[in-house]
Amino acid sequence: MKRVTAESILANVDELYPNTYEKKDKEKWITEVEKEIEQNIILTHYNPDQKKENELYAYAPFHEIYTYYIEAQIDKNNGEYDRYGNHMALYNNLYAEFEAYYHRNHMPVQHGKFTIV
Numbered sequence: 001m002k003r004v005t006a007e008s009i010l011a012n013v014d015e016l017y018p019n020t021y022e023k024k025d026k027e028k029w030i031t032e033v034e035k036e037i038e039q040n041i042i043l044t045h046y047n048p049d050q051k052k053e054n055e056l057y058a059y060a061p062f063h064e065i066y067t068y069y070i071e072a073q074i075d076k077n078n079g080e081y082d083r084y085g086n087h088m089a090l091y092n093n094l095y096a097e098f099e100a101y102y103h104r105n106h107m108p109v110q111h112g113k114f115t116i117v
Helices: 006-016 023-040 065-079 082-104
Strands: none
Touching: 006 023, 006 065, 006 082, 023 082, 065 082
């Protein structure tokens, strides 16, 4: 698993999807995805993956999650709703793939104790 950084994602987005949005806006969108992944995937499992401070949770080959989300936000803010829908579909599919992969490879946290009588 190859970890990626926000800087590499931002460089990739700016190269492949030219835009006029400020770096702080794109960093905010990356943070939104990170919080969602942390809350809904990482913290729901025992022994979650550890990452360095500058690394992102979704590692290769799932790191395009961030790219798709940023591109979708750019499209939405530009009023390009067809493109927004396409990028969100790509984002949602890759997010689901990452979630399934993580669930297959990490033990989920158990809630409650059930006894079968």
